[in-house]
Amino acid sequence: MAWGLGLLKALKYKDKELFVLDQRLLPHRVEWLCCTDATCVAKVIREMAVRGAPAIGVAAAYGYLLAAHTAVVRGDDLTVATLGPAYRDLAEARPTAVNLVWALDRMVACLRSAEALEGGQRLRRLIGEAQSIEARDVEANLAMSQLGAGLLEPGSERNWVLTHCNTGALATAGQGTALGVVRDAWAAGRLEGVYVDETRPWLQGSRLTAWELQQEAIPYRLICDSAAASVLATGRVGWVIVGADRVAANGDVANKIGTYALAVLARHHGVKFMVVAPRSTIDRDCADGGAIEIEQRSAFEVSEIAGEPVAPEGADVYNPAFDVTPAGLIDALVTEAGVVRHPNRAGIARLFD
Template identity: 80%
Template sequence: MGINRPSEVDADRSFHHGFIQELGVLKALKYKDNTLRVLDQRRLPNRVEWICCTDATCVAKVIREMAVRGAPAIGVAAAYGYLLAARSLAARGEGLTVDALQAGYRELAAARPTAVNLVWALDRMVACLRDAEPLPDAQRLDRLSDEAQSIEARDVEANLAMSQRGAALIERDRECGWVLTHCNTGALATAGQGTALGVIRDAWSAGRIEGVYVDETRPWLQGSRLTAWELQEESIDYRLICDGAAASVLATGRVGWVIVGADRIAANGDTANKIGTYSLAVLARHHGVKFMVVAPRSTIDRDCRDGSAIEIEQRPAVEVSEVGGQLLAPRGASVYNPAFDVTPAGLIDALVTEAGVVRHPDRDSIARLFD
C-alpha cells in the first residue's frame, strides 16, 4: 500500500502556523506529484500529521478509518483516489478503461457507505474516463486529473455560495444571537471554507451572530477537537458543550438557529448527518429554534426516496467504549454505534445549497433545485 508519514510538526508549535506553512491556505487535502497528502484529523488538535497516499487502497483506508472525514472532503479524496488507481494501472502497462478500474472503484465506494458525495465523485470520474476512452492513455490521465481538480474547485465555490446564502437567513437578535452546531463542517470537512461552519463564519463576519455553541460530538469528538479549533483560530466567540447539554442551552432562549451539515439527503428532504443531529432537530422544534441544513447539491441522493432507504454506517464498538485507548466501559460491553441518524424533512426549516435555499424542504422543492 502506498502510504508513508512525513515528519510531524512539533506538538507545542502553533497548529495554525504549521498548517499555513504546509499549504498556504486552510485545506485538509493536497494533491501534488501523484500523491494525495491527507491531514490526519484523528490526531488533531494536539498533533499535526500528514499521510501520503500513492494508491487507491491507501485513500480507501484513510476514508474508512476517518483520517479524512466530512462528506465533501470524502468525495474529493475519492476522486483523487480514483486518479491514483488509474495512474497505477497505466504504470503497469494495462489498458486504462472503466472496466479495468472497477476494483478500485468498488474499494473506494465501500469505504464509507452513508456519505453520498463519495459515490457522486467516483461516478463523475467514471463518466470522464468513459468519454476519454478513444484517447491515448496519457491524455486519459490528463482528463482524469482535470476532473479531480474540478471536483475540488467546485466544492470550494459551492461552499462560498452556501455561506453567503445561509448567513443571509440569520437576522441579528440580541436576545437569541447565538447559534448551535454539531460535528465539524468547516474547512477540515470540505475542500475549503466549509458548509454549516462556512455559514457561521460569514454570519460572524457580518455581525449577525454573537457566538457559537459547539457540541463536543461523541464519540469521535469532532466538535471539541476540530470545530472548536477552527473557531478559535478565527477568533469567533464559542462555548464548547457536552452533547447532553444542548437541551438546556436551547431552553435559555439565547440560540436562534441550529446549523448543521449533511452526509446524505433523500429526495424528500430527510437528512442523514452525524449521530445526534436528529435529537437536536427535535429539541429545536420544541424550543422554537430554527433548524438549518447546509450541504451542496451533490449530497442530495435523488434515487433515495426517503430517510428509511439511507444506509446507516455501523462503527466499531471500541469508539464508544474507549477514548484515546483508555477503557471507559466494562470490558466486553455490548455497544450500539451508528455513525449517523436521519432527521425527517418536517423538522428542517431551511436547506441551503449552492443552487438556492429551500424553506421547509419536500420532494417537489428539492426537485426544483435541479431544474
C-alpha cells in the same frame, strides 16, 4: 500551531501523491499521511483520517486518479473495467456519505467519455476532472456560506447558534458548509458566538470545530452533547446549523448521530434548524430517509476514549455513525443552488431544474 483559513486544508494533491491531514490526531498533533494508491485512500477514508462528506468525495476522486496512475505505470489499458476494483474499494469505504459515490461516478463518466483518446490524454482528462471536483466544492462552500448567513437576522436577541460535529474547512475542500455559514455570519456581525457540541463518540466538535473557531477568533462555548437542551432553553440560540452526509429526495437528512435529537429539541424550543450541504450530497435516487444505509462502526469508539477504556470489558455497544432527521423538522436546506424552506420533494427537485 495557529493556521489562517487559507492554509487550513484537509487534502493536498501534488505529483501523483495525495496528502491527507490526519484528523484523528488534531488538535494536539498535526501530521500528514501520504497516499500513492487507491487502497491507501480507501483506508484513510474508512479509518476517518479524513472525514466530512464533501472532503470524502474529493479524496475519493483523487484516489481514483491514483488508481489510474498505477494502471499506466503497470502498462494496463486505462479503462473503466481496469479501474473497477479501485472504484469498488473506494465506494465501500464509508456507505452513508453519498458524495463519495457521486465523485467516483463523475470520474467514471469522464473516463468513459475519453475512450476514443489515447492513454495519456485519458489520464489528463481524469486529472482535470478530479481538480474540477475539488474546485467545485470550494465554490459551493462560498455560495452556501453567503446564502445561509443571510438567513440569520441582524440584531436578533437570539444571536448565538449551535452546531454539531465538524463542518468546516477540515470537512470540505473549502471553508466549510455549516461552519462556513458561521464564518460569514460572524464577519457580517449577525451572531455573537457559537455553542459547539462535543459530538461523541469521535469528539469532532471538541477536537476540530472548537479548533477551527479558535484559529479565527470566533467566540464559542464547548458543551457536552447532553447539555444542548439546557442551552436551547436559555433563549440565546436562534439557529441550530448542521451539515449532512446524505439528503433524500423528500428532504430527509442523514447526518452525524445526535442531529435528529437536536432537531427535535430545536422544534420544542422554537429554535430554527438549518442544514447546509452541496447538491452533491442530495441523493435523488433515495426516496426518503428510510432508504439510507446507516453505517455501524466499532464498539471501541464508544467503550474507549483515545484508546483508554471507559466501559466494562465486553460491554455490548450500539454505535450507528449517523441518524436521520425527517424533513418536517428542517426549516431551511441551504445549497449552492439556493435555499429550500421547509424542504420537500418538490423543493428538492427545483434545485436541479
